Amino acid sequence: MDIIDCISEKIIKASTTLTDDKLKALTNAIEMEENENARWALSQILENYKVAQKTRFPLCDDTGIPHVIVEVGSNREITGELLNQIHEGVALGLDNLPARPMAVKGNAIERIEQSEGLYEKQGMLKTASILIDSSNDESTYKRDVHPDTLNLHFILEGGGPEIRAKTLRVYHKRSFYNVIDTVIDWLSDSLNLLGCTPSIPSIGIGRTHYEANALLLKSIAYGNLDSQSEVEQYVTSKLNETGIGPLGFGGKTTVLGSYVNIGNQRASGVRIVAVRPSCFVEPRVATLKL
Structure with a gap:
C-alpha cells in the first residue's frame, strides 16, 4: 500500500463526497420542510452534492484548510516518516483537486499582508498542526480505541x-x-x-483555549448525525427555532444537527468554549485506517 497515494485519495474523498449520515439528514430535511423557498434551496444543495461526487469535483471551490487527527492505539507507533507521508499525501490530494489557489506567499509579514500574492499550486496550502489522539480522555466522544488502531482522520475546514x-x-x-x-x-x-446554511455547528468545551478547539476538531471527526446526544438535540432544536433556514430563506432547517464535545473541566468560575458554525458543505471528513 502506498500511503501517500491513499492519503491523497482520502483528501479527494473528503472534498467531493457527502457522508451517509449527512445525506440522510438533508433528505429528511427536504421532506419535512414546509417553506417553498427553503425546500428549493435544500434540493439545490443536494444536487450540488450529487454532481460533486459523480464528477469528483470539490463540494466548494474553497476546498478548505487541511487538518489531521492521528488516532493511535497502545500497540502502534507514530514515526517521523509517517508524519512526512501525511504532509506529502495531503499536498498531492489538494494538487489533484480543481480549485482556486489559497496558499499565501512571502515571509511572516508578507503572509499577513498577502502582499506577495498566492502560490498557483493548491498543495502549497500546508496542513495545520497535527493532533494526536487516544482514548485517554473524558470527552463526550470518548472511544474504546483498540491497541492496534492507527487511524488518520482528514478534515477540510x-x-x-x-x-x-x-x-x-x-x-x-x-x-x-x-x-x-x-x-x-x-x-x-x-x-x-x-449565509451558507444549513449548518452542523461544532462545540468544544474544555479548560483552555487549545483544549476547547481540540475537542471541537475531534467532534467533527467522530460526531454522527444518526446518533445525537440530548445536548446535541437541544442545541439543534434551539437553533432551528431561529427560522434562519437554508441560505437564509427561512423555514425549519437552519441546522441539520450539532456536535457538542465536553471534555475535562477544572475548578473555576469559567468554561472555555470553542464554537464553529460549519457551512452546508461541511463537515468534510475522510478516514484512512492503517
Missing part, C-alpha cells in the same frame, strides 16, 4: 466558518444551561451572518 468561529470564556454560574444557552445565542447571531 473552509474559510467562511472560520471567520464566524469563536473561542470564548463563559461564566457557568453553576448552571450547564447558562453555558450552553450563551453558546446558542452566539451561534444564532453567527449563523444569521454565515
Whole structure:
C-alpha cells in the first residue's frame, strides 16, 4: 500500500463526497420542510452534492484548510516518516483537486499582508498542526480505541466558518444551561451572518483555549448525525427555532444537527468554549485506517 497515494485519495474523498449520515439528514430535511423557498434551496444543495461526487469535483471551490487527527492505539507507533507521508499525501490530494489557489506567499509579514500574492499550486496550502489522539480522555466522544488502531482522520475546514468561529470564556454560574444557552445565542447571531446554511455547528468545551478547539476538531471527526446526544438535540432544536433556514430563506432547517464535545473541566468560575458554525458543505471528513 502506498500511503501517500491513499492519503491523497482520502483528501479527494473528503472534498467531493457527502457522508451517509449527512445525506440522510438533508433528505429528511427536504421532506419535512414546509417553506417553498427553503425546500428549493435544500434540493439545490443536494444536487450540488450529487454532481460533486459523480464528477469528483470539490463540494466548494474553497476546498478548505487541511487538518489531521492521528488516532493511535497502545500497540502502534507514530514515526517521523509517517508524519512526512501525511504532509506529502495531503499536498498531492489538494494538487489533484480543481480549485482556486489559497496558499499565501512571502515571509511572516508578507503572509499577513498577502502582499506577495498566492502560490498557483493548491498543495502549497500546508496542513495545520497535527493532533494526536487516544482514548485517554473524558470527552463526550470518548472511544474504546483498540491497541492496534492507527487511524488518520482528514478534515477540510473552509474559510467562511472560520471567520464566524469563536473561542470564548463563559461564566457557568453553576448552571450547564447558562453555558450552553450563551453558546446558542452566539451561534444564532453567527449563523444569521454565515449565509451558507444549513449548518452542523461544532462545540468544544474544555479548560483552555487549545483544549476547547481540540475537542471541537475531534467532534467533527467522530460526531454522527444518526446518533445525537440530548445536548446535541437541544442545541439543534434551539437553533432551528431561529427560522434562519437554508441560505437564509427561512423555514425549519437552519441546522441539520450539532456536535457538542465536553471534555475535562477544572475548578473555576469559567468554561472555555470553542464554537464553529460549519457551512452546508461541511463537515468534510475522510478516514484512512492503517
